[in-house]
Amino acid sequence: MNKIITILRESRLARFLIPGGIILIVAGIVFLSVTSKQQDYLKTEAEVTKVELEQEAYTDANGNREEAKYTVGIKYSVGGKEYQTDLEGMSKYAVGDKMKIYYNPADPSQVTMTTSMIMPIILVAGGIAMLAGGIISAVNAVKRYKKMKAQEEEWANGK
Numbered sequence: 001m002n003k004i005i006t007i008l009r010e011s012r013l014a015r016f017l018i019p020g021g022i023i024l025i026v027a028g029i030v031f032l033s034v035t036s037k038q039q040d041y042l043k044t045e046a047e048v049t050k051v052e053l054e055q056e057a058y059t060d061a062n063g064n065r066e067e068a069k070y071t072v073g074i075k076y077s078v079g080g081k082e083y084q085t086d087l088e089g090m091s092k093y094a095v096g097d098k099m100k101i102y103y104n105p106a107d108p109s110q111v112t113m114t115t116s117m118i119m120p121i122i123l124v125a126g127g128i129a130m131l132a133g134g135i136i137s138a139v140n141a142v143k144r145y146k147k148m149k150a151q152e153e154e155w156a157n158g159k
Contacts, residue, residue: 006148011141017134024127032120038112041102046076046111048097054088067091076101078108085111 008015050073057068072090076083083103093099104110 003145007141007145010144011138014134014138014141017130017137021127021129021131021134024123024130026127028120028123028125028127031123032117035115035117035120038102038104038115039117040105041112041115042105043100043102044076044078046074046099046101048093048095048099049073049075049084051093051095074099074101074111076103076111078103081108083109083111085109087111087113 050071052071052073053068054071055066055069058066060066069088070090070092072087072093074085074087101111101113102115
């Protein structure tokens, strides 16, 4: 059998895990760099000033329920100055609700909902695990190919 076709067939899992692991690692590093810049953001309380439906709730073709998404307008004060901004893709809030946000002390108009480093670390760790699994799978595929070649040679030599 053709060597390339055999190795491709035997390495299906590795061909999925290796690129997937690399993508997760890169995404985790990018997310980590963005989140690390937000570590000096300060916490404050914001008040919801408006709520607009962005996307209706629906059930997809697989039966998974997707909740409605809203654009939420908020206002907050920093150093006696009031700021307003919109946050997209939020769950339902009511006008007047209070929420915790983090703002950039150098530019209080920049806000985020979290400064947690957990998600980027999980992405990088998951990517490393996928990459390791892909490498192990690739090594096993080469071993299986060599074993099949040895078996074919035995059959060809009448053993």
